[in-house]
Amino acid sequence: MQLIYKGKTKDVYSLENDQVLLKFKDDVTGENGVFDPGANTVGLTIEGAGKSGLKMTKYFYEKLNSLGIPTHFVSADIDAVEMVVKRANVFGKGLEVICRYKSVGSFLRRYGAYCESGQPLDRFVEVTIKDDERGDPTISADALEMLGILTQEEYQILKGLTQQICDIIKAELATKELELYDIKLEFGRDAVTNEIILIDEISGGNMRVYKNGNYIEPLALEKDFLGV
Amino acid sequence: MQLIYKGKTKDVYSLENDQVLLKFKDDVTGENGVFDPGANTVGLTIEGAGKSGLKMTKYFYEKLNSLGIPTHFVSADIDAVEMVVKRANVFGKGLEVICRYKSVGSFLRRYGAYCESGQPLDRFVEVTIKDDERGDPTISADALEMLGILTQEEYQILKGLTQQICDIIKAELATKELELYDIKLEFGRDAVTNEIILIDEISGGNMRVYKNGNYIEPLALEKDFLGV
Numbered sequence: 001m002q003l004i005y006k007g008k009t010k011d012v013y014s015l016e017n018d019q020v021l022l023k024f025k026d027d028v029t030g031e032n033g034v035f036d037p038g039a040n041t042v043g044l045t046i047e048g049a050g051k052s053g054l055k056m057t058k059y060f061y062e063k064l065n066s067l068g069i070p071t072h073f074v075s076a077d078i079d080a081v082e083m084v085v086k087r088a089n090v091f092g093k094g095l096e097v098i099c100r101y102k103s104v105g106s107f108l109r110r111y112g113a114y115c116e117s118g119q120p121l122d123r124f125v126e127v128t129i130k131d132d133e134r135g136d137p138t139i140s141a142d143a144l145e146m147l148g149i150l151t152q153e154e155y156q157i158l159k160g161l162t163q164q165i166c167d168i169i170k171a172e173l174a175t176k177e178l179e180l181y182d183i184k185l186e187f188g189r190d191a192v193t194n195e196i197i198l199i200d201e202i203s204g205g206n207m208r209v210y211k212n213g214n215y216i217e218p219l220a221l222e223k224d225f226l227g228v
Numbered sequence: 229m230q231l232i233y234k235g236k237t238k239d240v241y242s243l244e245n246d247q248v249l250l251k252f253k254d255d256v257t258g259e260n261g262v263f264d265p266g267a268n269t270v271g272l273t274i275e276g277a278g279k280s281g282l283k284m285t286k287y288f289y290e291k292l293n294s295l296g297i298p299t300h301f302v303s304a305d306i307d308a309v310e311m312v313v314k315r316a317n318v319f320g321k322g323l324e325v326i327c328r329y330k331s332v333g334s335f336l337r338r339y340g341a342y343c344e345s346g347q348p349l350d351r352f353v354e355v356t357i358k359d360d361e362r363g364d365p366t367i368s369a370d371a372l373e374m375l376g377i378l379t380q381e382e383y384q385i386l387k388g389l390t391q392q393i394c395d396i397i398k399a400e401l402a403t404k405e406l407e408l409y410d411i412k413l414e415f416g417r418d419a420v421t422n423e424i425i426l427i428d429e430i431s432g433g434n435m436r437v438y439k440n441g442n443y444i445e446p447l448a449l450e451k452d453f454l455g456v
Contacts, residue, residue: 092342093341093342107371109362110362110365110367111357111362111365111367111371111375112362113321113357113359113361113362114320114321114357114375114376114377115375121374122374124370124371124374125370126368126370126371129339129341129342131341133341134337134338134339134340134341137338137339138366138368139338139339140354140366140368140369141368142352142353142354143335143339143352143354146349146350146352147339147342147343148342149342
């Protein structure tokens with residue numbers, strides 16, 4: 001089993017049959033010792049963070065796979081804190097697709113002249129390019145096409161899949177009175193079939209979730225949602 | 229004649245018949261005493277800057293009007309440094325529409341991972357909201373619709389008009405071996421007919437123009453383009 005990439009929160013190993021093993025770590029992103037899923041630097045290590053993220057990820061991917069959504073998920077081993085996925089190629093150097101149900105975070109910082117904090121948004125989708133150095137800038141469908149990263153048709157597929165997937169996650173969270181405000185997904189192309197599939201983890205670290213108006217931190221979210 | 233708005237570079241007076249008078253000033257935007265058309269603060273006063281901007285604006289608007297492009301331009305008096313325009317209402321609190329033929333400026337700062345400086349772009353259009361406090365953020369067609377600023381149909385009209393207008397301006401500049409890299413337009417709705425029309429000035433302060441690979445400053449551009 002060959003290590004092919006050491007990520008901020010996961011290590012990636014090559015497997016047979018165009019599969020890949022993701023080893024979840026207890027390192028979480030943040031700044032000044034505070035867990036911040038939106039940060040680009042590893043801020044601290046929290047015992048159990050990797051396992052907690054994997055439990056959530058396994059839950060949501062099994063749900064999505066059962067509904068026929070195309071994803072990279074094959075299987076997960078919670079005790080070993082690892083997940084087997086299909087090998088996929090990212091778009092360009094990697095994109096993040098954000099779906100927003102409430103106006104908070106960077107949306108509010110940018111468009112605060114036109115919206116209130118917490119104002120409902122109708123599954124607003126936007127794409128950012130993964131580029132720590134340039135602060136992960138947002139990018140339009142036209143720019144993605146002009147820079148050869150996505151065609152307009154691929155953009156529409158990503159947008160549609162994102163809204164479909166996020167609505168499912170939102171409904172799941174709602175069964176425990178948890179409210180999804182926004183969430184960040186990643187997509188790639190299946191290395192074998194070239195199909196566009198959902199990749200990466202789906203955990204508290206990728207979403208803002210509130211309960212009765214209070215933000216629920218990623219580790220507390222896993223306990224709240226999946227039960228102890 | 230009633231003053232209705234004191235702008236950074238122009239004062240605006242109300243006229244009869246749903247018309248408005250724009251009085252061009254010699255104040256230019258910039259920082260630390262350096263003329264920077266992209267800046268949000270008035271940096272310095274340059275004698276003749278107002279008249280220079282008006283000469284360019286008159287030239288381009290007369291051209292656009294003769295080609296049947298819908299604009300706010302009625303007439304200009306160079307000696308009085310003033311222009312009469314149709315009254316128009318901006319979208320939201322004001323939008324700027326940028327058209328890019330070369331990858332420079334903020335486009336390059338954001339997407340430098342995917343393009344080289346000066347790389348050709350195929351009339352790439354993007355919209356920013358006028359909001360000094362939040363650094364004039366870019367905004368997508370979906371966000372403009374969700375925040376009630378533009379419908380998708382209006383966005384397509386703005387995009388099409390922008391490409392049509394900028395191609396005309398680019399071709400005009402090219403007759404003097406001047407190359408348009410990018411340009412910023414503003415649109416509004418005609419207060420009488422509700423038609424979407426081009427508004428504001430069209431001068432060196434709204435565009436980046438190069439000659440033989442060298443950037444031409446706004447005041448030098450007017451002399452170069454219109455002759456002394």
